[in-house]
Amino acid sequence: MTTYSILIIAPLFFALAVLIGGLRVRNILTVVFVLVLAGASLINIFVETSTLQTSLSHSFHNLFILLDSLVLIYFLWQGIIKKHNFVTFFALLQMMLYAAVVFFSPSTTSSDILIDNISSIMYLVINIVGGTIIVYALGYIESEKFSRFKKNGFIALLFFFLSVMNFIVSTNNIEIFFLLFELTTLCSYILIAYRGDEISNENALKALWMNQIGGLAILIALIVSITQYDTVYFDMLISSINELYLLPIVFLAIAAFVKGASIPFDKWLLGAMVAPTPVSAILHSATMVKIAPYLMLKLAPAMSGFVSVTITLIGTFVFFSASLLALSKDYFKEILGLSTIALLALMMALAAIGTDEAITACLVLIVFHSISKALLFLQAGILEKSFNLKYVNDINGLINHSPLVVFFIVVGFASLTLPPFGAFVAKFMAIESIANEISNNPLYALALIFIALGSVFLTLLYFKVLTKLLAKDVSQEKEVHVHIPKLFTIPSFILLFLLIIGIYVIFEKEFLSSVQIFVPMILISVVPLLFATLLFKKAHRVKEYYCGEKEEVQLNMYYFDIPRNYKKVITAVAIVLIFILILGAML
Amino acid sequence: MIEIILIALAPIIGGLIYGLERVVRARMQNRKGPPILQPFYDMLKLIDKQAFIVNPYHSILGIMHFVTLWVVVAFVILGQNLLYVVFLHLLSALFLIIAGFSVKSIYSHIGANRELQAMIAYEPILIMTAVGFYMINGSFDISIIRESSPLLLSLPLVFLAFLMIIPIKLKKSPFDATEAHQEIVGGVEIEYSGIFFEFLYMSKWLEYVFIYLLLILFAGNSQILGAVLSVGVFLLVNLVDNSTARIKMKHLIKIVLGIGLTLSMINLIGLSYV
Amino acid sequence: MFDFKPIRKKSPWILHYNAGSCNGCDIEILACLSPKYDIERFGVINTGNPKQSDVFLVTGPVTFRSRERLIELYTQMPEPKVVMAVGSCTCTGGVFRDMYNVEDGLDRYIPVDVYVPGCASSPELIIDGLVKALEILESKTKEIEKPFKLFRNETNKDGVVNRRNSALKVGEEIDDEEN
Numbered sequence A: 001m002t003t004y005s006i007l008i009i010a011p012l013f014f015a016l017a018v019l020i021g022g023l024r025v026r027n028i029l030t031v032v033f034v035l036v037l038a039g040a041s042l043i044n045i046f047v048e049t050s051t052l053q054t055s056l057s058h059s060f061h062n063l064f065i066l067l068d069s070l071v072l073i074y075f076l077w078q079g080i081i082k083k084h085n086f087v088t089f090f091a092l093l094q095m096m097l098y099a100a101v102v103f104f105s106p107s108t109t110s111s112d113i114l115i116d117n118i119s120s121i122m123y124l125v126i127n128i129v130g131g132t133i134i135v136y137a138l139g140y141i142e143s144e145k146f147s148r149f150k151k152n153g154f155i156a157l158l159f160f161f162l163s164v165m166n167f168i169v170s171t172n173n174i175e176i177f178f179l180l181f182e183l184t185t186l187c188s189y190i191l192i193a194y195r196g197d198e199i200s201n202e203n204a205l206k207a208l209w210m211n212q213i214g215g216l217a218i219l220i221a222l223i224v225s226i227t228q229y230d231t232v233y234f235d236m237l238i239s240s241i242n243e244l245y246l247l248p249i250v251f252l253a254i255a256a257f258v259k260g261a262s263i264p265f266d267k268w269l270l271g272a273m274v275a276p277t278p279v280s281a282i283l284h285s286a287t288m289v290k291i292a293p294y295l296m297l298k299l300a301p302a303m304s305g306f307v308s309v310t311i312t313l314i315g316t317f318v319f320f321s322a323s324l325l326a327l328s329k330d331y332f333k334e335i336l337g338l339s340t341i342a343l344l345a346l347m348m349a350l351a352a353i354g355t356d357e358a359i360t361a362c363l364v365l366i367v368f369h370s371i372s373k374a375l376l377f378l379q380a381g382i383l384e385k386s387f388n389l390k391y392v393n394d395i396n397g398l399i400n401h402s403p404l405v406v407f408f409i410v411v412g413f414a415s416l417t418l419p420p421f422g423a424f425v426a427k428f429m430a431i432e433s434i435a436n437e438i439s440n441n442p443l444y445a446l447a448l449i450f451i452a453l454g455s456v457f458l459t460l461l462y463f464k465v466l467t468k469l470l471a472k473d474v475s476q477e478k479e480v481h482v483h484i485p486k487l488f489t490i491p492s493f494i495l496l497f498l499l500i501i502g503i504y505v506i507f508e509k510e511f512l513s514s515v516q517i518f519v520p521m522i523l524i525s526v527v528p529l530l531f532a533t534l535l536f537k538k539a540h541r542v543k544e545y546y547c548g549e550k551e552e553v554q555l556n557m558y559y560f561d562i563p564r565n566y567k568k569v570i571t572a573v574a575i576v577l578i579f580i581l582i583l584g585a586m587l
Numbered sequence B: 001m002i003e004i005i006l007i008a009l010a011p012i013i014g015g016l017i018y019g020l021e022r023v024v025r026a027r028m029q030n031r032k033g034p035p036i037l038q039p040f041y042d043m044l045k046l047i048d049k050q051a052f053i054v055n056p057y058h059s060i061l062g063i064m065h066f067v068t069l070w071v072v073v074a075f076v077i078l079g080q081n082l083l084y085v086v087f088l089h090l091l092s093a094l095f096l097i098i099a100g101f102s103v104k105s106i107y108s109h110i111g112a113n114r115e116l117q118a119m120i121a122y123e124p125i126l127i128m129t130a131v132g133f134y135m136i137n138g139s140f141d142i143s144i145i146r147e148s149s150p151l152l153l154s155l156p157l158v159f160l161a162f163l164m165i166i167p168i169k170l171k172k173s174p175f176d177a178t179e180a181h182q183e184i185v186g187g188v189e190i191e192y193s194g195i196f197f198e199f200l201y202m203s204k205w206l207e208y209v210f211i212y213l214l215l216i217l218f219a220g221n222s223q224i225l226g227a228v229l230s231v232g233v234f235l236l237v238n239l240v241d242n243s244t245a246r247i248k249m250k251h252l253i254k255i256v257l258g259i260g261l262t263l264s265m266i267n268l269i270g271l272s273y274v
Numbered sequence C: 001m002f003d004f005k006p007i008r009k010k011s012p013w014i015l016h017y018n019a020g021s022c023n024g025c026d027i028e029i030l031a032c033l034s035p036k037y038d039i040e041r042f043g044v045i046n047t048g049n050p051k052q053s054d055v056f057l058v059t060g061p062v063t064f065r066s067r068e069r070l071i072e073l074y075t076q077m078p079e080p081k082v083v084m085a086v087g088s089c090t091c092t093g094g095v096f097r098d099m100y101n102v103e104d105g106l107d108r109y110i111p112v113d114v115y116v117p118g119c120a121s122s123p124e125l126i127i128d129g130l131v132k133a134l135e136i137l138e139s140k141t142k143e144i145e146k147p148f149k150l151f152r153n154e155t156n157k158d159g160v161v162n163r164r165n166s167a168l169k170v171g172e173e174i175d176d177e178e179n
Ligand code: SF4
Pocket: C021, C022, C023, C024, C025, C026, C059, C060, C061, C086, C087, C088, C089, C090, C094, C095, C118, C119, C120, C121
């Protein structure tokens, strides 16, 4: 039995296993299962280095068609009982198109399963980061007031999600891809509606209908690809693609935009914030949204000329505007969410460039973005559970209460922007690969400006949040440390460890030379400590300078007022760009 | 060998530039001005002063800022990757900003916030400059850039954009709102004293070295042009400093980004057609 | 060890505090920094930040409202430091002496090293005073001198009272009975 089948099938059994059983049994089982998955994904990357292709039997295909019909019927049913017109409408439309696809499905076959390097890396991300989040969810879900079955169901659902994700990155058949795409939509729908209150339901439905647009785009792509190229397989589509007729690629790219919550489809991801924090964590880091850059990577070889430039422009534009919009936000998870949207758009833009360097940059960004984002979302969860904080402006001098959480947040932010962490290397390579392209097409100069501005806005965003965290009280009495449960901190430590390994990997792969990484790191860490030990004993402790005043001050975060119509303009521009993309590909 | 000596002496060279600048500025205002060695007197005096700490992180971060900046200057001298240098420089700026946020002081916070906003203004332009160099030489390596023929001719607009960010980095009018001496009492530096302020004071000198080293890159392999450029820009920056008033942060960002990015984009697009 | 003391007088950074002056002396101090008198040639920088300054230039007679701030600023200056009282009203109370809201001079709160008289004191005088202050700065130790405060009712018999003996630590409240 090959590792990929373990990765796909085992989580299904795990999901069943954790459904039953009490708290202790379930916790132990979950940790073991997560270890198994992580181990399998590691084995996969070390052992199976060559590309692997297999086909599934005919009965499997029939099973998938049945499943797909069930999912679509479920969507329709939800749309009718929740009285949501969009959901109903899209479900019906999808049913019709899907029937057409099944009916006209061509007889040419290729392998259904195709596992290459990209899939192996995605396995790592999905299973290790996702698994860590599941461990975290164990502690988180216990502090909620639900029945035991519902709590177990939550963990089971997360395992199911991992299984779907593992499958989606292994498949080569667009029909199966569509099914799995719909299954992730279904998972996110159930997870977002998990709390069962009114806002949750509303946002879940929003996520549902927006993701259905993605499904629709895939179906259209399928139909076009069947009529024009007579295939439903990624590899055949890509190898036989005609440069003048890229419509199927464009529609698949639009599906990626929907999953990646790019503007104008950003609402569903921000609405997903109402769900328990592990859901946001797993949606934002390891699963769901990562389908978007993955799909783009898969399509990258087929993109050329106009389509490639336009998708890069859309991606970088969204990168820039999402980071700009985030500047006016106050809700911690929303800030994180918008920065996810921004970085995903950047990943897609990089994938669309399609040069080797850009694709490496995209992969590095996928890996490190998921680790950093998971780390940050775990902290958001801790802030919610241990401190009852949701808004950045309510956090007052967190460092007095929990230096550890502050440390994690600072590292999380730093790892998304600064050297020597992985995401920085990706940004670095992104600029380099775009600089390479400018001489081919001047439009890339615009993309470069978007990247430069967007990355600096993101830095501003992250470090402005620190305003509220770091301010330390001078008087010692106020230091009240808050106890944080072990189940919350251990996953954070694991993620931190992954980040540090990441630095090593970057060094190994020679993205940067050892001089460039290690000399600054050693100097920056050792010299100040040396001085500190020498100088601090003699120094006097004093208060801050308040112009001689004695009043206590309250320090607040800076806001950057982004006018409302900016948002509208940005959405309009994004929509226009997408239409240009479709029209350009049609003509 | 000469590189190592240069790296070791970098802060001293910066101090001399700073001292010279104070004299030149005084002469421009028809004053006598302090001696050229004045910065070093200040430095020695600061060592002797009693040291105050507000909190340990704050002081350590200040030292980290200094060390990182020195590494940045060293990398420029050694001819490393320019883009990496730009980002490492960003890291050093962020150390200072985190330090500014780590104390509960109003001025420090305002200063750090302004520093962050100034970053919006200069960072994209530094990146554009680096990309401009890359497009001509096909490499980000400074050692290669130094060997090419003068780049000023092919990157005139990028050079103008770069000129605009020099006053921001050196805290000169009209773009000195980050420090704004009388207004926010020096911004992030405010809580440092004695030997800890020393590091910030010296990193200011390193900032001079960094900016002028980048400036000389525009001259490529021509040393005469490099000398002319650095002297000319030195006088120009001081002249502008003496004759303009401070402008608001908001306008700073708008002016620098609006003009600077447009100029450099036109230049890059122009390059792609050549 | 390297002797830092001679360096001290080469870079005096000043903190200028207005303890209720009429602005006459403030303008004169600013005149010192202007091209005509140019005290920057001595290395003077007007820092505006107590934590980085060496010379505390105070103008004004010390009004009630400014007392605490004055001491706060004084204590925030790292040693070695000198205090200059600029203007007659800062030295003795000057034209404001014995007013209901005024403390009659700076030396009731913090130790003063140089008194610069004159209402308003001329820039030349201030420069003279500064040069004198730098000499004193050179001979100072790094010990902290605590600011002190006199009892209000004893200020009338100025010169008779031993100020140090009747000093209170900063922050201690004056007992009502003693007054
Ligand atoms: S000494 Fe005279 S001029 Fe100076 S502040 Fe006092 S009253 Fe004003």
